[in-house]
Amino acid sequence: MNQALVNHSFQHRQAAHCETGVASALLSHNGLPLSEPMAFGLAAGLSFAYLPIVKLSGMPLIAYRMPPRAILKGLQQRLGVKLHFQTFSDPAKGMAELDKQLDQGRLVGLQTSVFWLPYFPETMRFHFNAHNLLVYGRDGDDYLISDPVFEEGVRCDRQALQKARFAKGALAAKGMLYYPTQVPQQFDLATTARAAIRKNYRIMMNAPLPMIGVKGIRYLGKKIVQLSGDSKKSERYLPLYLSHIVRMQEEIGTGGAGFRFIYAAFLREVGQALANDRLKEAAAIMTEAGDDWRKFALLSSKMCKGRSPMDSKLLQATLNGCADQEAQAWRLLKQF
Amino acid sequence: MKREDVPQDGATSTYGGERKLLYAVDANGDVVGVPSAGWEVESEATQSALDLIAEQCDAAWARAQQGTTSPLEYYMYYRRMDVALLAQTSGVWQWRIRRHFNPQRFQKLGRKLLARYEEALGLTIAELQTLPEQPLHESSTR
Numbered sequence: 001m002n003q004a005l006v007n008h009s010f011q012h013r014q015a016a017h018c019e020t021g022v023a024s025a026l027l028s029h030n031g032l033p034l035s036e037p038m039a040f041g042l043a044a045g046l047s048f049a050y051l052p053i054v055k056l057s058g059m060p061l062i063a064y065r066m067p068p069r070a071i072l073k074g075l076q077q078r079l080g081v082k083l084h085f086q087t088f089s090d091p092a093k094g095m096a097e098l099d100k101q102l103d104q105g106r107l108v109g110l111q112t113s114v115f116w117l118p119y120f121p122e123t124m125r126f127h128f129n130a131h132n133l134l135v136y137g138r139d140g141d142d143y144l145i146s147d148p149v150f151e152e153g154v155r156c157d158r159q160a161l162q163k164a165r166f167a168k169g170a171l172a173a174k175g176m177l178y179y180p181t182q183v184p185q186q187f188d189l190a191t192t193a194r195a196a197i198r199k200n201y202r203i204m205m206n207a208p209l210p211m212i213g214v215k216g217i218r219y220l221g222k223k224i225v226q227l228s229g230d231s232k233k234s235e236r237y238l239p240l241y242l243s244h245i246v247r248m249q250e251e252i253g254t255g256g257a258g259f260r261f262i263y264a265a266f267l268r269e270v271g272q273a274l275a276n277d278r279l280k281e282a283a284a285i286m287t288e289a290g291d292d293w294r295k296f297a298l299l300s301s302k303m304c305k306g307r308s309p310m311d312s313k314l315l316q317a318t319l320n321g322c323a324d325q326e327a328q329a330w331r332l333l334k335q336f
Numbered sequence: 337m338k339r340e341d342v343p344q345d346g347a348t349s350t351y352g353g354e355r356k357l358l359y360a361v362d363a364n365g366d367v368v369g370v371p372s373a374g375w376e377v378e379s380e381a382t383q384s385a386l387d388l389i390a391e392q393c394d395a396a397w398a399r400a401q402q403g404t405t406s407p408l409e410y411y412m413y414y415r416r417m418d419v420a421l422l423a424q425t426s427g428v429w430q431w432r433i434r435r436h437f438n439p440q441r442f443q444k445l446g447r448k449l450l451a452r453y454e455e456a457l458g459l460t461i462a463e464l465q466t467l468p469e470q471p472l473h474e475s476s477t478r
Binding site for chain 2: 014015016036037055057058115116120121122123124125126127149150151163167168169170243246247250257258261262264265268269272280283284287290291294297298301305
């Protein structure tokens with residue numbers, strides 16, 4: 001076991017987001033070249049959801065994309081890819097199965113907990129159980145890992161990797177590993193992209209709940225104004241709440257603006273491939289929406305640090321601006 | 337965001353020297369991946385979350401030294417958890433965990449329960465039962 005076992009044909013590539021990065025690398029390696037933005041867009045990954053019932057350190061969950069595994073599942077559905085998913089109740093068996101698949105020369109996807117991965121910088125280690133990565137080889141006690149959010153390939157020892165795969169709690173991975181068993185070598189971009197954009201349109205524009213989609217963005221703005229009017233909460237809770245939103249928006253995953261930019265990249269790429277100006281226009285608007293999200297993060301950050309006075313109306317107006325931009329892009333996309 | 341506007345705030349970064357990929361618009365209007373060394377706004381949000389954890393660690397450490405809480409509470413914060421999260425990862429009810437913050441009760445805990453904490457916190461039972469001589473975390477009063 002001392003001899004290194006490495007999948008030499010595999011090339012690590014950095015991505016903005018773990019699941020789309022893994023999907024893109026896994027499919028590209030298996031004969032279906034697919035960029036990260038394509039993986040995100042074709043899986044209809046963009047969303048917005050304000051979930052007050054799901055708490056993260058006592059604060060509501062705010063999601064800027066579809067829930068974990070939605071990308072992999074969406075691609076299965078839309079591209080006819082077949083992925084084999086497997087979870088384990090016995091960690092030893094989970095590690096043995098990983099070794100077996102690597103020995104056969106497979107590139108294996110894993111769901112892990114960020115906190116227990118030792119190659120993450122200390123400052124980035126928080127408890128998030130749905131982090132995806134690829135294993136492309138083994139060298140003694142170390143696994144060779146292509147973690148999409150890192151610039152280069154990384155290493156992780158066996159014990160730590162097992163811990164990261166079997167951490168319990170919300171979204172527990174239960175050692176989940178996956179690899180493709182069937183990958184089509186081509187697909188029709190026009191029909192696939194159209195179906196994916198339609199589906200995403202429905203999520204963003206026709207959600208039945210006020211906390212989801214474009215309406216959800218406005219809902220968040222209202223919530224902020226509401227909190228600032230509540231004398232019990234405006235002093236201490238509101239700054240914490242804003243800081244939490246910024247963290248959810250920027251740090252966890254790739255955040256609110258980041259996903260808008262990835263989706264813009266998808267629209268641009270499809271627009272170029274199909275020579276469709278409407279898509280390119282929508283891409284530009286979606287980029288502006290991302291810029292507005294960053295403006296919102298900047299404003300919130302200044303206000304919760306006390307560098308500028310708390311102005312909930314301004315925050316609401318900025319969020320409504322994001323919602324307007326996104327709605328405008330989606331109305332254009334509806335005609336595609 | 338334009339390619340040249342991708343933030344490169346390396347000095348205040350919380351990426352530990354790593355760079356993250358962002359998509360930005362290049363001169364042709366194409367949207368391309370650009371590595372970012374950090375963004376001050378994001379770093380501040382991360383840092384305030386880290387500061388909060390450090391404060392919780394400091395306080396729990398001091399209480400554990402005075403004997404008013406068990407080492408369990410310290411290790412929980414050290415592993416960046418709170419009672420709700422530890423309950424999820426260990427499968428022990430929140431109210432029971434709080435009871436185990438009582439030092440006397442914690443020292444009498446059976447192996448079965450300790451094993452649950454052992455697994456959730458990634459520390460041996462022997463480690464869990466003693467407070468280390470020096471804090472393991474980086475104190476908030478740096």
